[in-house]
Amino acid sequence: MKKFVIGLVICVLVLAGCDRRERLYIYNWAYFIPHTILEQFEEEFNVRIVLDEYASNEEMFAKLLTIGARGRMYDLVFPSEDFIPIMRDAGMLAELDHSLIPNLRYINPMVTNMMFYDPYMNYSVPYAIGAAAIIVNTAMVPDYEESWNIFAREDLRGRMTLLDDLRETLGAALIYLGYSVNTINPAEINEAAELIINNWMPNLLAFDAGSFGRVYSSGDAWVVHGWPETVFEEIQDNPELVANTAFFFPREGISGYVDNMAVLARGDNTALAHEFINFIHRPEIYAIFLDEFRYPNAINLYAIPFMENEPLYSAEDIYGAELKDGLGEDIIHYNRAWFDRIRIGN
Numbered sequence: 001m002k003k004f005v006i007g008l009v010i011c012v013l014v015l016a017g018c019d020r021r022e023r024l025y026i027y028n029w030a031y032f033i034p035h036t037i038l039e040q041f042e043e044e045f046n047v048r049i050v051l052d053e054y055a056s057n058e059e060m061f062a063k064l065l066t067i068g069a070r071g072r073m074y075d076l077v078f079p080s081e082d083f084i085p086i087m088r089d090a091g092m093l094a095e096l097d098h099s100l101i102p103n104l105r106y107i108n109p110m111v112t113n114m115m116f117y118d119p120y121m122n123y124s125v126p127y128a129i130g131a132a133a134i135i136v137n138t139a140m141v142p143d144y145e146e147s148w149n150i151f152a153r154e155d156l157r158g159r160m161t162l163l164d165d166l167r168e169t170l171g172a173a174l175i176y177l178g179y180s181v182n183t184i185n186p187a188e189i190n191e192a193a194e195l196i197i198n199n200w201m202p203n204l205l206a207f208d209a210g211s212f213g214r215v216y217s218s219g220d221a222w223v224v225h226g227w228p229e230t231v232f233e234e235i236q237d238n239p240e241l242v243a244n245t246a247f248f249f250p251r252e253g254i255s256g257y258v259d260n261m262a263v264l265a266r267g268d269n270t271a272l273a274h275e276f277i278n279f280i281h282r283p284e285i286y287a288i289f290l291d292e293f294r295y296p297n298a299i300n301l302y303a304i305p306f307m308e309n310e311p312l313y314s315a316e317d318i319y320g321a322e323l324k325d326g327l328g329e330d331i332i333h334y335n336r337a338w339f340d341r342i343r344i345g346n
Contacts, residue, residue: 022269022272023047023048023049023050024049024050024075024076024273024276025073025074025267025269026051026075026076027054027064027074027076028076029054030053030054030210030230031213031229031230032053033051033289034289034292037280037288041279045272047272055164055210056164056209056210057082057165060077061086064264072268073266073268075263075264075270075272075273076264076267076273077264078261080258080259081257081259081260082117082167082323082324082326083326084124085117085328086326088118088123092266093123093124093264093265094265094267096124096263096274097274101277103278104121104125104281106283106301106302107121107125107126107299107300108300111258111299114258114323116325117326125260125261125262125281126299127261128257128259128299129258129295129298129299129315130259130295130318131249131321132225132226132257133226133247133313134150134223135226135228135245135247136246137219137244137245147252148172148175148176149176151199151200151223152199152200153203156203157203159221160221161208161215161221162207163225163226164343166334166342166343167324167334168209168255169338170189170334170342171324172255173193173196173200174189175252175322176195176250176252180322181324182322184330190337208224213230213235217234217238228313229295229312231245232245232294253321253322256318261276283302283303283306284306286300286306287304290303294310294312295311296312296314296317298315
C-alpha cells in the first residue's frame, strides 16, 4: 500500500511538472468571476490560470506591497475606483496597450464619463458597477425602515454585520449624517466614527467583508451590509431563505463602486493579461458573468442579447450613487478613524 501511495504521489508530481502551459496569475475579489469563464479562457488559449482572492481593497493593496519586493507578482488585479489612482501613483500599474484590447469598443460611454479616476482607460478597464446594500432575513426581521440606522436597533444585537471596509462603512455613516463619502473634513469623519462606535457597533455580530454571505446563509446574522449578489450566490440552494430575503439601498443614499481590471507593472505576463481583459468584454462572455451574479448591465450593453437572467437590481438604481475618490494624502483621516478608533487592535 505504501509503495502504491508513493508511486501515486510521484505520478502526480511528474504530471504537474509536465504542465508547461503559460500561467496567468489573477488576484480578484472573492465570489467575483464564474469558473466557467476561467475554464473557457484556459482551453481557448492553452494556458493555466492561478486565482487568488481577497475581501477588500485594503487587503489586496497590503498584500501587493508585501510581496512586491520579495515574491512573485500577480499579472492582473481588480481594484475599485478609489484604488486606481493610488496604485497608479505608486507605480504598481502598467499603462494599457489599447491595440491589444479591441473589445474596448463595447464599453458604454456613459461609464467612461463616470470614470473620473481614469477617464481614458489608460490603466484600468471597468469590470462591474454596483453598490453595497443591506440584506434582510424578513422571516426574522419582518418590520424595518430602509435606513442605514437599522444598525442602531438594539433588538437585533448580535445578529447584524457591517462591512470590514473603511470606505464603505465610514461612507455609510457619512451618508447617514448628510456628508459626502469623499469629505476630507476631519470633524465630519470623526462624527461618522462616533456614530459607528456609539450607535452601531454595540449591536454588531462582526465587521465582515469576507464571509457575510455564509454567516447570513447559516442564520447567524439576519441583517448584513454587503453585496446582494454575494448573498444570493450563497443561499441559492435554500429556496425558503431566498423567499425570505430582501435587500434595500438606504433612503439616505449609497456609495457606488466601479471595480476594474488592471495589469500590474511587475507581472510576468502582461500580454496575456491584456488578452484576458479583451476576452472578458466579448459580449457573449460578459453575459455569462452578468448572469452568474445577476449584476445590472451598465458597462457592456452589447452583452444584453446574450443574457438569460434578470439582474437583482437595475443600473438606474445606482446611477445616483456617489463614487469614492482616492483622496491622496487625505486618506489618513479615514485611516485614523478606522484603524485607531473603530478597528483598534484588528
